[in-house]
Amino acid sequence: MYFCPMINQETIVALATPSGAGAVAIIRVSGKDAFAVVSQIFQSISGKDITKQKTHTIHLGTIREGTKIYDQVLISLFRNPNSYTGEDVIEISCHGSTFIQQQIIQLLLRKGCRMAQAGEFTLRAFLNGKLDLSQAEAVADLIASDNETSHQIAMQQMRGGFSNEIGKLREELLNFASLIELELDFAEEDVEFADRSQFKTLVERIEFVLKRLIDSFALGNVIKNGIPVAIVGEPNVGKSTLLNALLNEERAIVSEIAGTTRDTIEDELIIDGISFRFIDTAGIRETNDVVENIGIKKTFEKMDQAQVVLFLIDSSTLNVSRIEDLKIEMERIKNQYPLKTLLVLFNKTDLMTADLMSNLKSQISNSLFISAKNKSGIDELKNKLFSFINSGVLRNNETIVTNSRHYDALLKALEEIQKVRWGIDSQLSSDLLAIDIKQVLYYLGEITGTVTNDELLGNIFANFCIGK
Template identity: 75%
Template sequence: MIPHDSIVALATPSGAGAIAVIRISGKDAIAIGNSVFRSIKNKDLTKQKTHTLHLGHIMDNTKTLDQVLVSIFKGPNSYTGENTIEISCHGSTYIQQQIIQLLLRKGCRMADPGEFTLRAFLNGKLDLSQAEAVADLISSDNEASHQIAMQQMRGGFSNEIAKLREELLNFASLIELELDFAEEDVEFADRTQFHELLNRIEFVLKRLIDSFAVGNVIKNGIPVAIVGEPNVGKSTLLNALLNEERAIVSEIAGTTRDTIEDELVIGGIGFRFIDTAGIRETEDIVESIGIRKTFEKIEQAQVVVYLLDSSSQMTDGSFKQIQIELEKIKNQFPLKPLVIIGNKADKLTETEIQNIKSEIPTILLISAKEKLGVDELKNQLLSFVNTGALRNNETIVTNTRHYDSLLKALDEIQKVKFGLETNLSSDLMALDIKEALYHFGMITGQVTNDELLGNIFANFCIGK
């Protein structure tokens, strides 16, 4: 059931600022706004055109609360599809509270988290995947996550799903029609065309499912574990990458007892760098706990940076031991990209540099302290991210709920395909088709329930 009462909320962040925006939406929103607004030109807001601005004062009886600008958006040509007004007032928290309390006394109620966007969905202004993209857009903190959210909010993902669902629905109708004429033993659905459609749907679903691996790390940030023996400069490297003194640096081995995490945007992609405790044999109980956590963080990371002290570890005949340690990491984590870094390269001679590169050709020599080679490391990390889909403006799935529905839809499509190839009866195929259509509908909101909507919109901020 679509609610028709009027809701109010602060649409800008709470706290003092230059300007604050208070939003009202509902059947009586403009009338309620008009009851507290006195135009400088004596305008009646209920008689004004949509998408217009009006200067005046918010009045509590004879008391003037603030001089404001009121924006009018008449339904259905508004974000929510309902009558909506936005009051731009001065950003004093006192003024904000006074205006909202006044509107509550005039018949509004406080909006629930995400209720404006929920009403946009219920009124057909957005489908469910687009509504979820609104929250992703608000929380986006780098270019890539912003681009994905914008594409989804414009309907790129939902349009692709809706097209597949429509084609499948057409064939489902023909299959159902065959069941009505079962005694005549006729076929209304061309089996060859149906098989081609199923192959195409299977291909698209697999592509969307595969994109989740990229989309999820872009949305949440790509975790990079910085590991190595104690005192090789892991904390110094983290500080150099972040360009701030985030981690404690000292000459004492084992200074980092716990993992330290921070984020950095490189080329529009978010990376979460994890400075871990040094890996070595130790009897220190606290340090041992930190080392155990290091291996846990490597397990969670998408990329592993193994740091060496090229000024000592690699000039005293220890190449063989280093190769053994690297092989251990490769064997334990075979699917994770491994970046081998030789730190403190500013202390090496040209001969030593050539010797190191001949032993470990893939090594990247840097000086974290002097910030030499740090940009090369950033470029190498960026190369691990498959941004081709972003450049080509392809649909990328970032939402776990969508990913789950796609997996279930693919499973049902493969059942339908198997049934078609094995001449399964139409009534049994129809059941699998209905299940596939159900999972498609769950993505866009054509199939939904109150619990699902509650879970989705509970994570929105109030005022949106």
């Protein structure tokens, strides 16, 4: 169970770099006694007392306990409030031996530090006003970013792009809310301090912005989690060969024997900053093989989970008379998975006649012609996959919502602001308008952390890594 220390001033310590051996490791110490604790174990080569040194300075020396020397280190000093957490912070850069790391951390614990909990450094940064809550969550997204686009969005949010947009809306609404509250104080005199026409204009603008942010979540979720793409088809049509061609490596076993792929194989490819998770599935056919049947069952499960389905067809087995059957099969798949993007891939086009290709192009929509073995048409396929993503907003630096907690709060805020708009149109009394306005302010405040509680913070920061 995660404990959220709202007013905890203990000095904490944790490894800030990944665990394991490396050239260098960084141990982070934060809290009111950080300088006093580290001064007990650090001896500067120049004899300096680190408790008297300026902020943002680096010092060379040794970590020792009595006469025992553990390592020669560099320590970086950050005095409050000019540090990541807003507290006194010291970062110890030691050699990357796991033994040395553990010895120094244990030594600090014996001197009075406590092991940091997951995300506790960033939690303290939030509590000390260094970051708002959405910026703090962006720190975790930045650490987890594995492609250019997710990195770009996390950086924008950590710098306050999303927070500023929400904060500005909340501030404007708060100004009108104060005027509405003022009207309540003069209810007997029947006066209006808040211009209803201006108020309605503001409410409509807030509604527009909230809808845009909510709509951006579909793209944000794709960027953050990647797009699952299932490669399906009958046995031996070239699914594994296609996966290998897309990844440009021999990831899946290729064989002339039908049913070679009996389990799903997954791998990831970054196309223009967007992550695509390709899933090579078992071939779909009637079979008495128990193991192969399990693989086929998993194929349908992966089709359920995928956003894009690549239906691969061996064009060397086709003829003109089978095109109608193929169209019926495509229609059946579309009806079964109406919300998924279906792309038909005709493979082995090097064995296809010109007449057949012409017929297929004219009758089968949303299709491509490739040769996975010869890697022909693979670049066109990648371009087609990327075209499914509406990424124009990225180039315009528009805010994109990637966090499901923010998405939920925005939906609730939109519902309440629509009640406010209806109230203005219906000429509701100020006291009733004030109730709905407070709810909008509450949900917007939840996003940035203006409104929060221990349980919410515990749920958020429990998902952080230790040391951040």
